[in-house]
Amino acid sequence: MKFRAKIVDGACLNHFTRVSNMIAKLAKTCTLRISPDKLNFILSDKVANGGVSMWCELEQENFFSEFQMEGVSAQNNEIYLELTSENLSRALKTAQNARSLKIKLTNKHFPCLTVSIELLSLSSSNRIVTHDIPVKVIPRKLWKDLQEPTVPEADVSIYLPALKTMKSVVEKMKNISNHLVNCKILNLQIIEANLNGELNLKIETELVCITTHFKDLGNPPLASENTSQDGNSEQMAEVQIDIRKLLQFLAGQQVNPTKATCNIVSNKIVHFDLLHEDASLQYFIPALS
């Protein structure tokens, strides 16, 4: 099992840093999947923890000038590592004006992802910062739990408004939404949308009900065709989720994606699909029953 890669381009380094910052905001620990042409950051939470899952995909060519890997075997040419995502983002933070960055899978008393950064300095000297991020190599029999989630057949698929706007709305709703029902704190956020380009964010408590309406968002063509025979495009598909999970997802987005879609399976799950220039992110939040 071998892996090493190198980034020399400053823009690529910035993008990679941004992705790792986003991952750190979305997941405390995550799985890094390394395959010959892709890197994936994967989160698949236990149901007890809310059951959120994440699948982030980068084409390695878009980032790395050199990329070598050798998986477990020729048939299974992949490596799965579990790491604390904050470690990676902290390591990359020191690479802000680096000449080059190398990532290697190493063994220093325990398996590590070693990030080695050659810093630019004004003098002729060179400085090197090395971070050894402890990782756990995930055995092959657990790989099956870490495969790309299948996108569920959505009832409604809709483009999202600017994520910043959404975030500030949800942030304010969150303060009101956590209320006690039968001695249990609920943090319910209702998301509903229809095929008429309308999306509503709702919270309901005993005292107040707040809805924010977004209009003319547009629906991706595929989803509209599939369900158009049902006739009523005004029909809302609704899902109730944990508002904290939604907020965490929105807070993790520092850059507006080129395309952001939300797929709702009524009362089951909401699936966010974000397309960035050189990375894609899928985020699944299951419904609260």
Next chain:
Amino acid sequence: MKCLVTGGNVKVLGKAVHSLSRIGDELYLEPLEDGLSLRTVNSSRSAYACFLFAPLFFQQYQAATPGQDPLRCKILMKSFLSVFRSLAMLEKTVEKCCISLSGRSSRLVVQLHCRYGVRKTHNLSFQDCESLQAVFDPALCPHVLRAPARVLGEAVLPFPPALAEVTLGIGRGRRVILRSYQEEEADSTAKAMVTEMSIGEEDFQQLQAQEGVAITFCLKEFRGLLSFAESANLSLSVYFDAPGRPAIFAIEDTLLDGHFVLATLSEPDPHSQDLRSSELQRPAPQLQAHSTPHLDDFAADDIDSYMIAMETTVGSEASRALPSDSLSPGLQALCSPGPDSEEEEDDTEPSTVPGTPPPKKFRSLFFGSILAPTHSPQGPSPVLAEDSEGEG
């Protein structure tokens, strides 16, 4: 005692108080003939700091009322710090600062003369005290390292703020290496990220230490002195000896000098040893080749040496599947006692047994004379008072 600080020096004084406040809860103020000394020591007595402001630093300096012995006092760091809390405010509004200490009023009076005729007076209660004096002598330390504070400041930047200790050492090719120190044994479950900074010799003004030496000390106190030295644009010298012996961090200027004495970990822990071994356990040819700066050549890396020897199909847990002795034998012999070397040598501390949390071995040995005979008004030993200027 009466002294008057004006202009930008007020901020310098404030900065010094800020760095002292990182160490101790009490501030020892001692007016001496060769300047005003501010000192502190931490509660475990493993860190001592002193600043000496030469009489030239002040617009007016009088150590004692003529005909009287100079007074010494001990005040709460918190209350003295509150006078200088906001450095931005000091810089913007304070024109001069007057500090006076008189036996009659039993108060240390700090007056800030601000713009628009505003005058802030702080009356601080104090305690009489003995002279606080650590015993140290930079000249006795065999290893010296000196660099602009900015270089060292940038070097500690990658380390997380929460990190307690850092190991400083000289690595292969006489590169100066800073590495985060980990308390846990390697086999504990929660492993932290290890960060290492490697700086070329050419960034240092002086580097008098051979490859392989290393000490481990507290980062927080070091950062305190660094931030002062960086703001004053000074060079910082580190004098150190074997692990366990105190390290002296010094800055010197014509107007002031500062010395921080920090305990170092007495035990050559596995990690600092690792720093040495990984740097020194190279074949001789590489050591000789250090005339050409050795870059970590990506292409020349022997990828096999980084290979993770691991079978992921068997074993219930990855970490268990990793053979604990998969290190190269040469390294292992130095780093941790192998399974078959249970009989440790006499000089090996028992706490190196894997699984036993290593007790921290910071020492506070250097305060031997803290309870010196009551009558020692002559102040510091010649060592502390060493001054680049002599009589200022």
